[in-house]
Amino acid sequence: MDIRLLRPSDIPLIQHANLENLPENYFLKYYLYHALSWPQLSYVAVDVSRPKKTPYDYPKIVGYVLAKMEEEPTDGVQHGHITSLSVMRTHRRLGIAEKLMRQSQQAMVETFNAQYVSLHVRVSNVAALHLYRDTLGFQTEKTEAKYYADGEDAYCMKLDLGFIKDQIEEEADGEAKDEGEAVGDVGSDPAEKKKRDAAEKEKKRKVKVGRGLGVGELVERVETKKE
Amino acid sequence: MPQPLSSRDQTLFRTVIKNYEDKHYKKGLKACEQILKKNPKHGDTTAMKGLILNAQGQTEEAFALAKEALQYDMKSHICWHVYGILYRTNKNFEEAIKAYKFALKLEPESQQIARDLATLQIQTRDYQGYIQSRAAMLKARPSVRQSWTALAVAHHLAGELQEAEHILTTYENSLKNPPLKSDFENSEAVLYKNQIIAERGDIERALEHLETAGKDALDRLAVMELRAQYNKKLGKKEEATKAYRALLDRNPEHPDYYTDLIEVLGLSDEAERKALYDEYATKYPRSDAAKRLPLDFLTGDAFRQAAKSYLVSMLSKGVPSVFANLKHLYKDESKKETLPALVEEYIQELKSSGDVNGDSSKGEGAALYFLAQHYNYHLSRDLAKAMEYADKAIALDPKNVEFAMTKARIYKHQGDTQKAAEAMDAARQLDTRDRYINTKAAKYQLRNDNNEKALELLGMFTRAETPGGPLADLLDMQCIWFLTEDGESHARQGHVGLALKRFHAIYNIFDIWQEDQFDFHTFSLRKGQIRAYVDMIRWEDKVRDHPLYSRPALAAIKVYLDMYDASQSTNGVNGTSGDANGADAQEAKKAAKKAKKEAQKAEKEAAEKAAKQDPNAAKKEEVPGKKKDEDPNGLKLAATEDPLGEATKFLVPLLQFSPKLIDAQIAGFEVYLRRKKYVLALKCLNEALALDENHPALHAQAIQLRHALNSDMKDLDPKVQEALKETFTAVPASADLKQLNAEFLKKHGNSAQHRIAAARAAVTLGEDRSKAEKDLVDALNIKDTTFEDAAALLEQLKKWKSGEVASFKQAAHEKWPEVTVFA
Numbered sequence A: 001m002d003i004r005l006l007r008p009s010d011i012p013l014i015q016h017a018n019l020e021n022l023p024e025n026y027f028l029k030y031y032l033y034h035a036l037s038w039p040q041l042s043y044v045a046v047d048v049s050r051p052k053k054t055p056y057d058y059p060k061i062v063g064y065v066l067a068k069m070e071e072e073p074t075d076g077v078q079h080g081h082i083t084s085l086s087v088m089r090t091h092r093r094l095g096i097a098e099k100l101m102r103q104s105q106q107a108m109v110e111t112f113n114a115q116y117v118s119l120h121v122r123v124s125n126v127a128a129l130h131l132y133r134d135t136l137g138f139q140t141e142k143t144e145a146k147y148y149a150d151g152e153d154a155y156c157m158k159l160d161l162g163f164i165k166d167q168i169e170e171e172a173d174g175e176a177k178d179e180g181e182a183v184g185d186v187g188s189d190p191a192e193k194k195k196r197d198a199a200e201k202e203k204k205r206k207v208k209v210g211r212g213l214g215v216g217e218l219v220e221r222v223e224t225k226k227e
Numbered sequence B: 001m002p003q004p005l006s007s008r009d010q011t012l013f014r015t016v017i018k019n020y021e022d023k024h025y026k027k028g029l030k031a032c033e034q035i036l037k038k039n040p041k042h043g044d045t046t047a048m049k050g051l052i053l054n055a056q057g058q059t060e061e062a063f064a065l066a067k068e069a070l071q072y073d074m075k076s077h078i079c080w081h082v083y084g085i086l087y088r089t090n091k092n093f094e095e096a097i098k099a100y101k102f103a104l105k106l107e108p109e110s111q112q113i114a115r116d117l118a119t120l121q122i123q124t125r126d127y128q129g130y131i132q133s134r135a136a137m138l139k140a141r142p143s144v145r146q147s148w149t150a151l152a153v154a155h156h157l158a159g160e161l162q163e164a165e166h167i168l169t170t171y172e173n174s175l176k177n178p179p180l181k182s183d184f185e186n187s188e189a190v191l192y193k194n195q196i197i198a199e200r201g202d203i204e205r206a207l208e209h210l211e212t213a214g215k216d217a218l219d220r221l222a223v224m225e226l227r228a229q230y231n232k233k234l235g236k237k238e239e240a241t242k243a244y245r246a247l248l249d250r251n252p253e254h255p256d257y258y259t260d261l262i263e264v265l266g267l268s269d270e271a272e273r274k275a276l277y278d279e280y281a282t283k284y285p286r287s288d289a290a291k292r293l294p295l296d297f298l299t300g301d302a303f304r305q306a307a308k309s310y311l312v313s314m315l316s317k318g319v320p321s322v323f324a325n326l327k328h329l330y331k332d333e334s335k336k337e338t339l340p341a342l343v344e345e346y347i348q349e350l351k352s353s354g355d356v357n358g359d360s361s362k363g364e365g366a367a368l369y370f371l372a373q374h375y376n377y378h379l380s381r382d383l384a385k386a387m388e389y390a391d392k393a394i395a396l397d398p399k400n401v402e403f404a405m406t407k408a409r410i411y412k413h414q415g416d417t418q419k420a421a422e423a424m425d426a427a428r429q430l431d432t433r434d435r436y437i438n439t440k441a442a443k444y445q446l447r448n449d450n451n452e453k454a455l456e457l458l459g460m461f462t463r464a465e466t467p468g469g470p471l472a473d474l475l476d477m478q479c480i481w482f483l484t485e486d487g488e489s490h491a492r493q494g495h496v497g498l499a500l501k502r503f504h505a506i507y508n509i510f511d512i513w514q515e516d517q518f519d520f521h522t523f524s525l526r527k528g529q530i531r532a533y534v535d536m537i538r539w540e541d542k543v544r545d546h547p548l549y550s551r552p553a554l555a556a557i558k559v560y561l562d563m564y565d566a567s568q569s570t571n572g573v574n575g576t577s578g579d580a581n582g583a584d585a586q587e588a589k590k591a592a593k594k595a596k597k598e599a600q601k602a603e604k605e606a607a608e609k610a611a612k613q614d615p616n617a618a619k620k621e622e623v624p625g626k627k628k629d630e631d632p633n634g635l636k637l638a639a640t641e642d643p644l645g646e647a648t649k650f651l652v653p654l655l656q657f658s659p660k661l662i663d664a665q666i667a668g669f670e671v672y673l674r675r676k677k678y679v680l681a682l683k684c685l686n687e688a689l690a691l692d693e694n695h696p697a698l699h700a701q702a703i704q705l706r707h708a709l710n711s712d713m714k715d716l717d718p719k720v721q722e723a724l725k726e727t728f729t730a731v732p733a734s735a736d737l738k739q740l741n742a743e744f745l746k747k748h749g750n751s752a753q754h755r756i757a758a759a760r761a762a763v764t765l766g767e768d769r770s771k772a773e774k775d776l777v778d779a780l781n782i783k784d785t786t787f788e789d790a791a792a793l794l795e796q797l798k799k800w801k802s803g804e805v806a807s808f809k810q811a812a813h814e815k816w817p818e819v820t821v822f823a
């Protein structure tokens, strides 16, 4: 097993793993969108021991975490989000999912100054709940009724990443002190945050399926706005 | 002459553009009509109307209007720009580029046209054109960092590294204040520059740059990895050691870090290396790699010990993936023997200690499961034993999905696709909420040619609301594994239309994947993630070298070749029997008719079902912007007049991107020989011979080519003749082909695959076909013939419509009663 950063060339087999493992599927372009927007955040587990069948075999993906930063956080706080995570059944319970998640969380803080990471999980998903709650320390924020396309509810879970930030600062303190704050803190004005939180509560989120439109729409919209 | 608009209409025209951008097409069209009522020959408005219609899917009308617009107003950049966009959206990039260039000539200041042109240039990999465009855009907007980065990327992709670096440096030098540490765009640009310096080969400077400009970059992993690599390359042992140790602390699950560190430290001794891994295994008890990797290099007793402790800990925890994690060690004979022996030992020890575990998937169950997989693995296969262990494991834990899955896999290896499918479905029923096992169950149904059942299973996890049901959802979601398996299954069953339908769907998905990069040419510059973008570009350049493409492409080519051969069979060429006298063609027609009927029936049934379920179904089908599939069952594809041309479409990317795939070269030969493109056929043959000169199929191909040339050579262009003479050395022109083939058969007579090759060659040479068939039938008695070989023999006999088919099948069935294809 090899746990490493996702590369664009991994994407077809990541998409394949996703289609094998989960009912929430995405176009290839949506994976590209992650890989090209936040290339530091998504990780794969690769079975490096497989003998090659052809000279063109790609590394066999047995697990992946696809992660992003929330682009317009409704609470104004920079945070990461887990779009998808799965491990092939033949490779489960080896600790792969945990390790993928930890790598991603680390990078969320380092590169994008994430304060926390959020995700959705089916209320019936015992394995995933054990991983998130017991192994990684996520807390259930709320239950979203009928979040999934088939009508199942989701737990919306969160993990405060402050502990990673503390670690990094500790390490930095160990070395020589340098010029001030490492990363700009976006939207951390507490008063501002309160307002946003209130607004967020008012808004009732619609049922969403974990399936993106692809960036085409996004890109064009932003482009035309700029012109 | 262009008509000038009144100021009111000018305002209206601006709303048209806004409406278009906001996708308010109806409003936009209405406004167009309003303007055109007063100014019927207004070029720009006519063009915009065309653009909106194009967005609504009315391509033909759109082009007609765009042309009309240009007639009204040849000098309007809007008309040319629209014309270009129409070509672009309809994938004619060449014409689009031309139109954009006209537009830009008329309106050199337009950033939008310049950007559209540049994007197309990079999409088509016109690097020099892209450099020019980006240079011009930089001139227009030199204050924006993106402009500089874009030009640097253009040079970089064109291989002009020095120029690329220079552009980045020029921008940096123009900055008055140093960027903030939190400036993400800057952080990435610095690392991008560092990558370019390293690619130029100047590692020393790259390291220095990394430690100064790059030291605070926000992508910490990149900085750490580059630091380690550079120091290692420069032989700076101490720094490199420190850097790799830092990386291992961050991710002890990445094997390269260990091997690199070992190289830096110069550890060659087994024990020393083991000690390093042990250090990390102790430091990170949850790390798998540190414990497992030493098994790769340890030998003898040291291996035995390490393997034992690894196995015991994994089996006791009941980790289902132990075997998957170790099977690569089977390349080594002694490890292949040691591992199962250790597991047996483990079982004995459990028994003697009387330590009966509460959870039956752990301990003994896990060990039995390991052994079942061991005997099911191709390097250590003994399927009867495998079944024994699987049954024992299941007896301990009847609800265990993994155990049940293994049983299905054993049946598969026995060739019993029927029982395999049943067993996998039984495994599925043990955990109906897991899509992985559902996927496997569906796949096994497809292997058993039960396409309907497969789709029904998959439908449990596809989105219910997708119009068109599970198939449409799988197509939408680019589910290549399903399309491949379903297509191959239909091909096996002779459902030519449906098979081709699936393979073409995959071909189109790859087109989409290639187009997917389009938006990122601008998006990535905005996001500032340049290294990832460059990676993506390099991957996209060869996206079709993927086995996800080559496998279905080869299958499609085979279908087309068979189709072509069947259509030629009346002439008795290409190895099919001459005395069939049109029987094949008739049969092909019959089959096509039958397929059509079946398809129509299926369609009707599906429509009825949909109608019953949902009164609004018909309306739901019409997703706007989505065209209805006029040929859902591939009947039109199956009716093609030009199967070889269609095959070539699949073939060309194979030969371009996977030239080292011997099956691609073999398929290429078959297509080109039939098309009488002898130079290309020979090229494939020679490439294949260079890859594996002993491949049996190549013997038949060489003889076929020489045979064809013996009769056709004189009609070829003298230059072509010359080229063929020079490069066709596998079988000399003077050779007695029949004798050559007889010798081949004699030499390799005890291999079924070689017999097939010899038989094909013999029939090509006009030798007695019944003798060739006898040789194939007789191959069943060769000791080493596997049931897979027998299936290949049967396929060849069937292709020849041999009278031996039934008796062969019977004999094969007696020899392998469990194999479904002979049943």
Ligand SMILES: CC(C)(COP(=O)(O)OP(=O)(O)OC[C@H]1O[C@@H](n2cnc3c(N)ncnc32)[C@H](O)[C@@H]1OP(=O)(O)O)[C@@H](O)C(=O)NCCC(=O)NCCS
Binding pocket: A021, A022, A085, A086, A087, A088, A091, A092, A093, A094, A095, A096, A097, A098, A099, A120, A121, A122, A125, A126, A127, A128, A130, A131, A134, A135
């Ligand atoms: C959920 C999933 C990703 C876990 O992957 P994994 O690599 O097997 O998980 P890990 O080995 O890292 O296990 C992490 C922890 O969860 C526990 N766990 C894993 N599978 C479990 C199961 N089926 N039941 C109970 N606990 C389980 C492990 O024991 C471990 O706990 P520990 O820290 O106490 O030792 C995997 O089961 C999967 O891919 N499922 C299908 C897809 C899916 O549901 N994805 C999540 C969508 S939100």
